[in-house]
Amino acid sequence: MKRESLWHTRKAYWYIIPSLSLFFFFFLYPIIYTVYISATNANFFNIMKGPTFVGVENYETLLFEKDFFYSLIRTVLFMLTSVPLKVLAGLLLAILFSSPLVKAKRILMPLALIPWAAPWFFSVLIWRGMFNVDFGIINKMLISIGLSPINWLNNAGNAFIAYNIVEVYLTYPFMMATIFSAIQSVPPDLYESAIMDGAGSWAKFRHVTLPLVKKPLFWATIMTGIASYLIFGVPFLLNSGGPAGENEFLLVYGYKEAFNLGRYGYAAAFMILVFILLAILVFTFLKLTKMMEE
């Protein structure tokens, strides 16, 4: 058998098909089925008997109610605060841990990454305990240094801050590891020649490190931006997007409409809109990356 023809064979499809069909039947098909549900009046009571077809009625309701736009604006606001915080935290930590001045890095760096391993919902629940207004450790600390305790989770503004704190906590190991390995890949002689040219620390960072870590930094920003758009677990488990639904981000609102109120058809239409916006977002990002590469 010739070497070239070895890798050109129709059999290749047979080796792909099992994984593809697994993905299709147990993941993609339900997502497509969402489109059908969104065109029915499916709810908690009629789901077994068979809901009736209502066309675009759910979408009309969505666009005339203010709920969709309210949670969209809330979500965009969360993206605007959490993404810069996450990127900045990752960048600063990566710079700190790659500084030759920091000692015992071989011990400190793996320790700094441990929170990454803790299951996310488990960390969120611990934070929920720490944010508790009466016995949470955060308020105890505030009191002990003479400040007044903060009602973290029963106030929309404070809860919004709490989400940002927890989100940064959950993502900093990933951001830090990504940017750190990018900084490590900068060849050291580039720094040496920069020092020869009389560059200070800032100039070294600005003209040597930053251009080389720009691409991974950009990718990490996009990924974490998408994660912020799809934020669900943090607000849902901290105070279920509360208080009084004031912090119901897109997925939290859709989830609660479906599983707390049983409005499957309406919630499915909502999710489809969220998905369309996501597709536009991802598409724009991919275009931006292509433009950056050229």
Place this chain on the structure above:
Amino acid sequence: MKTIFLSWVLTGLALLIVIAGLFPLYWIVVAALRPYGTLYTTKIMLFPIDATLDAFRWLLFESKFFIWLKNSLIVYMVTLFTCMMTVVPASYTLSRFKFSGKNSLLSSYFVLSQIMTGMSVMGLIALYTLLLKLQLINSLIVLGLIYAASLVPYISWYLKTYFDSLPKDFDEAALVDGASFFQNLRYVVIPMAKPGIVVAITLITVIAWSEWTLASILLGSENFTLAVGLVSLQARWETPWNRFAAMSILYAIPIITVFVLAQRYLKAGLTLGGIKG
């Protein structure tokens, strides 16, 4: 002199960050050792002077811990087995063979793997209603298959990039000498790809073990996994913090251990899979 001082300040700062990052984990250990109800005092207690193993006694003898553990293990085994059996041959094929449609499949896998958690929340309504109609709801095996399916894009992408980094010579020689596709996979490729396979298994383990969102909707209370059971302890008006903390520790220790052991491989794996694409 100035550099030495700066070096100490920066090292101190790094240490402070490490401590802050690990603090929630420390807090949960302290909480597990405190007696029931004492967490409601307003005093800070960094070291539990009234330490007791009550919570652990409750966990081992009175709670549903072992039922939930068994359920978790069933889901996990189904996920791991199905995912590896289908994805290893597929990702090897994606790495080596040339066929039309390959590039578009790979780029959709890449995009999908980045939005998977959000996608599963979006698809959950349809998944729930569909399984309700087919009477497949509340099945640990079906949940395992769903997890495996949701991991296909991520693991395929990761293993494909890993196989790309291996030299072609050995498996090509085996195929030229007349080995079948699966013989080649079994005796040549998999032994060569052990580090990558270990990372893939670690990723599957971490993700399947810590999934809560789907399990909380698709499982009834008799079939709770550890993740759902753990959250259910908190859902009441008054959370038994010491019990919650004790169970969290037993739940999280295996996964944190796996992660720490595989960390060296993982970092390379994650940057390969997630960023360089």
